[in-house]
Amino acid sequence: MNVSAVIVTRGNVDPQEIIDSIPQGWEIVIWDNGEKLVSRSDGYSEVATDCSVYGRYAAIEYASHDLIYVQDDDVIVSDPQAIVDAWDRIRLSPAWTAGVACNMPQEFRHAGYTDSALVGFGAAFHRSAPARAFERFRERWPGGAGFDVMFNRTCDVVFTVMTNGPRGDGIELVDVPKVNREFAEDVDRMYRQPDHVGERARMLDLAREARDS
16 A cells, blocks of 8 residues: 655654654654745655644645645654554545544543544544545634634644544554653643634634534
8 A cells, every 4th residue: 555654843853763663664754843944755856835834734735645644743653554554444444534543642542532632643534534524524614814823733633533533433543562752741832822722612612613513
């Protein structure tokens, strides 16, 4: 199965350790918000914009394959192929292009993630799934300048909530071991920003309303 691995980065860390952990033969696409550059493992590169977390979805346009694997730049996932294999089980369902397999260690499976999921520890999905989710969300919440900034930071919430159907059958959870890189707890990491919890909670409510309307 041909896979494009997409990494979004702030640009202030070396991605080589992650590149080395990606299975051989997978295409790698890096969206660098700091350098404002999107690059591909075949040598192709193009000027990009800083769009925060949304860079992982913007980069899909430059991916060659239909199956997309994503992860954050501050973790090493022990077995990305296992996450892809989990998505392959979703592929047996009628709506397989809309599903997502997410790596969710047990300590994160709590009340804060009842109908959303993490994608930063590794996730796999069909390339069309995010665009479909975001289009439905934007029908309810067209947004504006300030809203779009928040959306770019919390788009993972929108993607997973809008993808997870009313029966909770749009997400396949796996628990694949991962290791945090040495800077994963630095003060500049997004989850440590003072407005992160509030923004995520707000976007969670908006995504649920869009999904259920």
